[in-house]
Amino acid sequence: MSEIHFKHVTKIFGRKVEAVKDLSFIIEDGEYISLIGPSGCGKTTTLRLLAGTIMPTKGRIFFDNTAMENISIQDRNIGFVFQHFAIFPHMSIWENVAYGPSVRGRSKIDIENLVEKALKSLQLSDKAELYPISLSAPEWQKTALARVLASEARILLLDEPLGALDQKIREEFQVFLRNLVKKERLTAIHVTHDQAEALTISDRVVVMNKGQLVQIGSPTDLLFTPNNIFASFFVGESDFLVGVVVDDREKYSEVKVGNNIIKVKNMGIERGKRVVVAIRREFFQIEKVSVEDKTRQDSKLNSLPGVVIQDQFLGLLKRIKIKLENQQIIEAKIHAKNPIHFKEHDNVRVIIDPDSARSFNYPKEGIVSALEM
Amino acid sequence: MTVEKRKLDIELKLRRTLLAAESWLSKKTVLSIGKILTVTIFILIVLGPILYLLLQIIVNWKEIQTAVFNDPILGNETFTIMLKSIGLSLKIAAIVTVFDIIVGVPIAWILARYNFKGKNILDTLVDMPMAVPTSALGFSIYLFWGTNNGISRLYNSQVGFTSQGTMLIILAHVAFTFPYVTRSIKGIIMDLDLKLEKASRTLGAPPFTIARMISLPMVKEGLIAGTILAFTRSLGETGATLIVSGVYQTAPVVIVSWMKGLKIPTTAFLAFILIIISLLLLTSVRIFARKVGLPWNTVFPRFERKLSSKKVARTRNGVSLLLFFVFVFIPALFVILFLFQWWNKSPFSGDPQAGMIYQVFQAPDRKLADITQALVTSLEIALIVTIITIIIATPMALLISKMKNKKLKGFLDTLVDIPLVIPSSALGFSIFFLWGTNGMHILSPGFMMMIIAHVSFTYAYCVRPLIGSFDAIPTMYDEASSVFGASKITTFRTVTMPFLRNGLIAAAIMTFTRSMSETGATIICMGTERTIPVLLVDFFEASTFPAAAFAATILIVISFILLIVLRSVTRRTKNE
Structure with a gap:
């Protein structure tokens, strides 16, 4: 059992810098968690608080109901994989992997068994006698993992562990890492700046901003049902339409954007309130309309009229920039193989899927500061 | 099988213990005690003597005032000598520093930017005057410029090119101080981003x-650091200057001579002023180092373009190298040539009793025994001092490197530098003052006091x-080690020490x-035992030059070997 519980944890550096503010969440035993957020959001601080290299200013951290404040780094029994691996250059791979059990005073026979097993499960057995200098980056990565396994840690902390690897190897490693953690029944906390990596690898993702928890949820939750403006902005790409709720029915509300009314999922915002409707750029559909059609709004289609101002090829996708009637510019991402060719000055209608549009109360401080990192 | 098992058991027990x-x-708590101990030792051995001297000057001000300003016989003659010697020392140090920059900067540039055959040798030769004892260096330079054995042979003169005095002091000081300038900027020039220059x-x-x-402003801090070291080394040097x-007489020489005459109060005052x-x-x-700009933003395009022509650059390089060889290298090693000239007889009169063989090996005053004894003493002291210094300096270095409080760190950092800039004779005197009869009365001048002074x-x-x-060890290794369960000291032994090995060897060789x-501090703290640089001064004063040349050559050879070992160690560190 290795359940981790953050209770109102705050970390202040110096006198003022609040790196982490009132952080509370539970990581269940055997869960794979990723921490994401813009740089300086407090994700690395959170990891260091877990490791015990720094202590919380306020609040408490529990491992399985044991409070951690008086337990020093070396007694927490955690495994740490560093961004640059921190493989001791003056020790062979074998000695590196044996480091944990040997400084914890295990017997020679125990050490040998643990090291052999760890090396075997990372396919490093034939490299045991080599020194780090003659190994490649992926092999360092494996050594770092073997070192954690041999130390019998139940909690694995990973700080940008794949950051130093090439893109291709990185993708292979994401799968490898997840399988390893699940096989060994570890609890893993993984800090990364790469959203795709976080969404691929984890059971749940924690989004942080300015030291605070923004949202915690499964990858699909975060991607399809973000529960605030920042989460929908930071994970994936979204555009925001500002409007007023004019009607709310059971399942859908009607929102007036400019001179048009669109139907979006009802998220409990009262009639007459200003809302921000967040829509993933991939979820927009676009259709060309003729000049006669332009003024006529087809309510069944749930769409907004606009004009194409730019068409850009992005590889598998195309980005179409559209200026809406209210002068707002949105970007739609459509498949590059889409047979319709959009060009500048084309009149289009942007069709909105009411079920994937998320609406939130218009933030008091304005959208720009709500999205500030 | 059982033997094997018992072995394993013992290993496990030992490791766990x-x-x-x-x-x-x-x-x-234990670590805090260690820290306090480290700082205490530093204060006791390095700062204590200086503070004690300061205290005594204040407490015994009346006595000192009488001795310095109102001596019943000499009046304020002592003070006049003092002022004169300090003035001379400052004047010489200033002139020397200017020459150091003129010679040292172009050579640093050549060593950093050009690739040529023998660059490594030149690099070693430039460092050499720092490693060779200054008394040997001074003696060699004196032989070259100041006697009829050296340069004056070229134009068949019966006397030296210049006699003992300011000129010769400057020549000697330039030789051993310019490497401080070269060294402190060479590395920085090598690390400069060439892209900026290309841009x-x-x-x-x-x-x-x-x-x-573009380039010089970036080496400014290094240049200032090197200049200040060169200046203070010149200000405080004793061996060669004697x-x-x-x-x-320069101020440090006055300290030594007053000390020999046991004029304790006046010596204390002079040492205090120098400190x-x-x-x-x-x-x-x-x-101020960071605040001083190089306020030279006007460009003289035509003139500077001319200065940049290949011809001028080549001439400049040639001249710097020529200066180096004529003013540093040849005079510094001339003593070896002299030794061979005077091997078994005088080259002038042919008198075998004036030759080195007679003086060292055959004369009734048994100089060979003196030399052997002094050499053994020197090596013993150096060895003991190295061990003690490494043991007490390593925790201090760790403490400063890991310190989080920036202000305290800067303060300790400056304190540690103090012995670097204080004339060693003044430092030696304050140690004599604190530990000897005038202070704690624990030691009298001799072996132990020399060791404390050297430490x-x-x-x-x-x-x-x-x-x-x-500072160069990435912190992630420390963190990794503690995460896997190692205590701080275990981490130090298993992770930090291996990284530190070459640094420790280099520091040990330097020490x-x-x-x-x-020479300076040793003369003051030595008692009857002699170290070899001091013996060299004795031989010089007794005018037995060939014997002095013999001792100087031994010193040069030893330091040369040490220098080469040091360079190979530091180079290995860089490659790793």
Whole structure:
């Protein structure tokens, strides 16, 4: 059992810098968690608080109901994989992997068994006698993992562990890492700046901003049902339409954007309130309309009229920039193989899927500061 | 099988005991005691004597005032000598520093930027005057410029090119201080980003202008650090100055001669003033070095383009190298040539009793025994001092390197540098003052006092590079080690030490070399035993030059070997 519980944890550096503010969440035993957020959001601080290299200013951290404040780094029994691996250059791979059990005073026979097993499960057995200098980056990565396994840690902390690897190897490693953690029944906390990596690898993702928890949820939750403006902005790409709720029915509300009314999922915002409707750029559909059609709004289609101002090829996708009637510019991402060719000055209608549009109360401080990192 | 098992059991027990001991040592309270101990030792050995001297000057002000200003016989004659000697010392140090920059900067540039055959040799030769004991160097330079054996042979003169005095002091000081300038900027020039220079090249600036406006401002801090070291070394040097000064006494020489006459109060006062001057220099440089700009933004395109032509560059390089060889290299090693000239007879009269063989091996005063004895003493002291200094300096370097409080760190950092800038004779005197009959009365001049004096002036030479070595170890290794369960001391043994190995060896060799070659403090703290640089001065004063040449050559050979070992160690560190 290795359940981790953050209770109102705050970390202040110096006198003022609040790196982490009132952080509370539970990581269940055997869960794979990723921490994401813009740089300086407090994700690395959170990891260091877990490791015990720094202590919380306020609040408490529990491992399985044991409070951690008086337990020093070396007694927490955690495994740490560093961004640059921190493989001791003056020790062979074998000695590196044996480091944990040997400084914890295990017997020679125990050490040998643990090291052999760890090396075997990372396919490093034939490299045991080599020194780090003659190994490649992926092999360092494996050594770092073997070192954690041999130390019998139940909690694995990973700080940008794949950051130093090439893109291709990185993708292979994401799968490898997840399988390893699940096989060994570890609890893993993984800090990364790469959203795709976080969404691929984890059971749940924690989004942080300015030291605070923004949202915690499964990858699909975060991607399809973000529960605030920042989460929908930071994970994936979204555009925001500002409007007023004019009607709310059971399942859908009607929102007036400019001179048009669109139907979006009802998220409990009262009639007459200003809302921000967040829509993933991939979820927009676009259709060309003729000049006669332009003024006529087809309510069944749930769409907004606009004009194409730019068409850009992005590889598998195309980005179409559209200026809406209210002068707002949105970007739609459509498949590059889409047979319709959009060009500048084309009149289009942007069709909105009411079920994937998320609406939130218009933030008091304005959208720009709500999205500030 | 059972033997094997018992072995394993013993190994496990030993390891667990060691780990338990290390984890006890890593306790916060134990570590704090260690820190306090480290700082206490530093204060006791390095700062204590200086503070004690200061205190005594204040407490015994009346007595000192009488001795210095109102002596019943001499009046304020003592004070006049004091002022004169300090004035001379400052004047010489200033002139020497200017020459150091003229010779040292172009050579640093050549060593950093050009690739040529024999570059490595030139590099070693440039460092050599720092390793060779200054008394040997001064003697060699005196032989070359000041006697009819050296340069004057070229034009068949019966007397030397210049006699003992200011000129000769300057020549000697330039030889051993310019490497401080070269060394402190060579590394920085090598690390400069060539892209910046290329960029200004594409904007149309000629190389000289680039060097002046782009590269030199970046080496400013290194240059200032090197200059200040050169200046203070010149200000405080004793060994070479004793030989080349003649009647023109610099302040450190006056300290030594007053000390020999046991004029304790006046010596104390002079030592105190020298220490104050050095400290003022150190702190003002620490404070102002960053603020001083090189306010030379006007460009003289035509003139500088001319200066940048290949011809001028080649001439400049040639001249710097020529200066180096004529003023440093040849005079510094001339003593070896002299030794062969005077091997078994005088080259002038043919008298075998004036030759080295007779003087060292055959004469009734048994100089060979003296030399052997002094050599053994020197090596013993150097070895003991190196061990002690490494043991007390390593924790200090670690403490400074890991310190989080920036202000305290800067303060300790400056304190550690103090022995680097204080004239060693003044430092030696304050140690004599604190530990000897005038202070705690624990020691009288002799072997033990020499060891304490040497530890105190080598301390900084040891701590400074070790701080660098500690800073260079990435913190992730420490963190990794503690995450896997190692206590702080275990981490130090298993992870930090292996990283530190070459740094420690380099610091040890530096300490050893400094201890081997020091003269000023040694003369004051020595009692009847002699170290070899002091013996060399004795031989010189007794006018047995061939015997002195023999001792000097031994010193040069030893320091040369140490230097080469040091270079190979530091190079290995860089490659790793």
